[in-house]
Amino acid sequence: MSTSAPASIPAKAPAKSLHAIGLGAVGEWIMASTVNNLMMPIFTTGFGLNPVLVSWASTLPRLLDAITDPLVGHWSDNTRTRWGRRKPFLVAGGLGGAFMMVALWWCPLAWSHTSQFLYLFVVNLLFWFAFTLYTMPTYALVAELSLDFHDRTRVMMMRSIYCSLPTLGVGWVYWLTLRPIFGGEINGIRWTSAGLAVLVVFCALMPVLFVKERYATRHQEPQSFLRSLKSALANRQFQHAISIRLLVMLGAQIFNGLSFYLNTYYACGSDKMLATKILGISGTVHVLATFLALPLTPWIGRRFGKIGGLRLGAGLFALAAMLGWVLITPSAPYLQIGMALITGPAAGIFGTFMASFGADICDIDELNHGRRREGVFGAVTSFLTKVEASILALTVGYGLSFSGFSAALGMQDEYVLWKLRLFALLPYGCFTVLGLILAWHFPITQQLMTEVRAELDRNAAKNHGEPHPLV
Structure with missing residues (x-):
């Protein structure tokens, strides 16, 4: 129903x-x-x-x-x-x-x-x-x-x-x-x-x-946890969306996990005072850039479509990964602050449009199965994100080991620093580009959701009375 x-x-x-x-x-x-x-x-x-x-x-x-x-x-x-x-x-x-x-x-x-x-x-x-x-x-x-x-x-x-x-x-x-x-x-x-x-x-x-809860009073027959979970995971649009999210965020988080070492031992030559100062400035710039970009997201969505906004966010992450090879340099340590000017808006724009599509996926699921499952979809996303974070912790540890990094040495060998740059920036670029490619083929369009909403309203008129207005 x-x-x-x-x-x-x-x-x-x-x-x-x-x-x-x-x-x-x-x-x-x-x-x-x-x-x-x-x-x-x-x-x-x-x-x-x-x-x-x-x-x-x-x-x-x-x-x-x-x-x-x-x-x-x-x-x-x-x-x-x-x-x-x-x-x-x-x-x-x-x-x-x-x-x-x-x-x-x-x-x-x-x-x-x-x-x-x-x-x-x-x-x-x-x-x-x-x-x-x-x-x-x-x-x-x-x-x-x-x-x-x-x-x-x-x-x-x-x-x-x-x-x-x-x-x-x-x-x-x-x-x-x-x-x-x-x-x-x-x-x-x-x-x-x-x-x-x-x-x-x-x-x-x-x-x-x-x-006020929108669906608080609607009757919905109980469904077993495993059946509900299986239906959610089988949703094609959800599979596509979660793949984009995991790819883009995995690349960004691998870089974030190694950025302290890249900043301290490569860009700042093991000068921790300089490195932490740059880290603090970069963090503030990132937050402010995110904050300034967020009010633009409704305009971006209406002007270029929500898929366009999703592509823009993923594309900015990919751009930051590519520019990292140039902006993170010992010849100009402060230049890496420019990364925050890109990743701040990228995080705000990508995260906003990714979350916005979540509600659309729930509508498609309701049309196909007659159930509202916002809780399951949100929880599965959270579960996969936490699993990804656990994998990330291992990845960063193995990345440091792969590079030959040793905190006891202070100054690191040039070959160690080269491998550290490679492991921080190459996966960042590869994963975000793959996410961008998937975003380019994302299947949820405004036309599709207009049709889904109209069908749901027709069903509502049959089951509960008047359809819900879209004004």
């Missing part, structure tokens, strides 16, 4: 919903960045825990988290409550994630390192489960916000802008924990995280209070 939307909800996303979803993304980002960025330094330098133990306590929960993504997405798709399909998960995940983000740092100092490791592992596991409870239904809720082909780009653009805002303050959290008023970094992170948790709860509950 079709589950097309009721006519009481506007086809285009209301401004109130856009800002509420954006604030939810801010809360989501604060939770993840606080734990990801501070766990290693706080538990190694503050608690004195072995870095290897901290790494395992961080990695194992994330692997389990990747497995739970599709399960939570499917659970959300098939939940029916008086409050809707998604909102109960958002409340549980937002409150639970904020609480665990604070609890993580309250491990007793007097405990043995084994006990501290177990505490860190368990609380981190609970944190990432709560995070999944929030993020998977949120991704589905975002996909439901608009029925309009181009308005979906506006939705993703606004969410991306909100996600960019807190990145400007990421470097200041650790600095804040070291203020003398706290008497040490452990007390500092305990109270700083408590303040951040209040902000997280406020932001995380905004979608619950101000976003």
Whole structure:
């Protein structure tokens, strides 16, 4: 049975919903960045825990988290409550994630390192489960916000802008924990995280209070997890989209994983002070360039089509990979900042259009199967992205080993640096070009989605009354 939307909800996303979803993304980002960025330094330098133990306590929960993504997405798709399909998960995940983000740092100092490791592992596991409870239904809720082909780009653009805002303050959290008023970094992170948790709860509950679920009241027969997962993975448009995403991001992330070494030991001649200064400037330029490019995405989509926007984003990544051979040079170390002027807009444009097509894929799936599965599609994407990140960690490690790099040597041999450049830039270029080729043949066009929307509205008229307006 079709589950097309009721006519009481506007086809285009209301401004109130856009800002509420954006604030939810801010809360989501604060939770993840606080734990990801501070766990290693706080538990190694503050608690004195072995870095290897901290790494395992961080990695194992994330692997389990990747497995739970599709399960939570499917659970959300098939939940029916008086409050809707998604909102109960958002409340549980937002409150639970904020609480665990604070609890993580309250491990007793007097405990043995084994006990501290177990505490860190368990609380981190609970944190990432709560995070999944929030993020998977949120991704589905975002996909439901608009029925309009181009308005979906506006939705993703606004969410991306909100996600960019807190990145400007990421470097200041650790600095804040070291203020003398706290008497040490452990007390500092305990109270700083408590303040951040209040902000997280406020932001995380905004979608619950101000976003109306489009398909909350539609009846949908329960379907087994494996059958739902199989149907999603068999979707041809989804296969094409996820292949583009994985190729482009794998190339970019291999480069990002090795860029510190390329910058420090090749461009800056092992001068870490210069390298970290350039890294900081590049990071700021990247964020600002992304932020400035995002408002252009709706215009790009209408002027050149969403496929044109997707090609532009992938093409900018490929351009950055090619220019890296010239811009990253020991003769002019600061020249590599030019990479950020390209990769910033590339990330904003590519990510926005890639996410915008996700809602279109859900419409095609509904037409073919009569079901709304935003949760499963979002969760499978998240799962594959996390698997890719795990592969990336191994790839970067083997890349350093392949190059013959040794931190103990300080200055590296020229042949080592040549291999380091090769391993950082060649896969970057190859993977992004392959992604660009796939983007050039992406099958979802505006004409196709107009036909899909019209058919869904005809089905809605038969099953529920009046079709949903596209105005």
